Amino acid sequence: MAATAITSVPQGAHDEMEQWEEFLVGRYKEGKSEQEFRQYDAEANPGVAEFYRLNHQHQTFDYVQQKEKEYFSLNKGKKSIWQAAEFLNTLVDDSDPDTDLTQIEHLLQTSEAIRRDGHPRWFVLTGFIHDLGKVLCLWGEPQWGVVGDTFPVGCAYSNQIVFPEYFKANLDLNHPVYSTKYGIYEPNCGLDNVHMSFGHDGYIYEVMKPYLPQPALAMLRYHSFYAWHRHDAYQHLMNDHDREMLEWVRKFNPYDLYSKGHTKPDFKQLKPYYDDLFAEFFPAEIDW
Ligand SMILES: [Fe+2]
Numbered sequence: 001m002a003a004t005a006i007t008s009v010p011q012g013a014h015d016e017m018e019q020w021e022e023f024l025v026g027r028y029k030e031g032k033s034e035q036e037f038r039q040y041d042a043e044a045n046p047g048v049a050e051f052y053r054l055n056h057q058h059q060t061f062d063y064v065q066q067k068e069k070e071y072f073s074l075n076k077g078k079k080s081i082w083q084a085a086e087f088l089n090t091l092v093d094d095s096d097p098d099t100d101l102t103q104i105e106h107l108l109q110t111s112e113a114i115r116r117d118g119h120p121r122w123f124v125l126t127g128f129i130h131d132l133g134k135v136l137c138l139w140g141e142p143q144w145g146v147v148g149d150t151f152p153v154g155c156a157y158s159n160q161i162v163f164p165e166y167f168k169a170n171l172d173l174n175h176p177v178y179s180t181k182y183g184i185y186e187p188n189c190g191l192d193n194v195h196m197s198f199g200h201d202g203y204i205y206e207v208m209k210p211y212l213p214q215p216a217l218a219m220l221r222y223h224s225f226y227a228w229h230r231h232d233a234y235q236h237l238m239n240d241h242d243r244e245m246l247e248w249v250r251k252f253n254p255y256d257l258y259s260k261g262h263t264k265p266d267f268k269q270l271k272p273y274y275d276d277l278f279a280e281f282f283p284a285e286i287d288w
């Protein structure tokens with residue numbers, strides 16, 4: 001089905017997204033040595049480093065508040081899940097058809113890997129929808145504001161966030177409250193009460209809130225929060241619910257990172273299964 005009202009697809013959007021995703025897979029490659037780990041620095045990855053420089057500079061508490069106001073009321077219209085996925089697919093240009101997987105193919109590879117491992121249907125569904133928030137790109141949001149690691153704002157930035165040195169250019173670093181350990185938050189207030197840097201994760205979480213169980217929502221909201229789910233940062237903001245959810249987020253992460261294969265999923269053959277799955281959890285169209 002045709003995607004609606006795309007004004008323009010940002011130039012290079014897909015390339016940067018791919019670069020970031022390849023960087024993540026490399027950064028968290030299983031069984032990687034310390035030496036290999038260090039290769040994931042600015043010199044080895046100038047494009048990714050530049051991307052994070054912009055992200056860390058601009059993701060301030062004020063920026064996040066402004067974007068939450070703009071998007072979290074879900075006033076971008078109604079779309080079915082397939083329409084959102086098709087819309088997202090327009091991000092892929094036709095420059096290199098045999099190496100690039102489309103966004104829908106990445107979603108299907110993730111969800112099919114979850115399905116093969118016998119996980120519940122809501123988990124398979126979460127695999128399919130987890131990156132649909134990238135539709136933000138098509139509404140003109142910059143790459144650094146759509147993808148990339150996410151982290152709390154309104155309190156001190158952790159050293160466990162990738163390229164922490166780039167926070168030097170972030171205005172909140174000198175803010176009397178936002179620069180402190182707890183910032184505007186209470187100790188162990190729970191991550192539900194914490195504002196996260198703006199991106200596709202937080203946005204898809206808002207879209208899906210009425211429809212999915214808590215572990216699914218945690219997987220959506222925190223799947224790029226690597227400082228937390230890989231590096232144990234921000235324990236001081238966690239409550240018991242977060243500790244329970246962390247296990248689920250960790251269960252999800254390998255499917256996101258490592259399910260990419262070279263065989264393209266057979267969309268036609270899989271479609272009926274997903275039609276049923278969407279009908280089980282969603283009305284025909286939902287608010288975006
Ligand atoms: Fe993602």
Ligand SMILES: [Fe+2]
Pocket residue numbers: 130131256
């Ligand atoms: Fe993903």
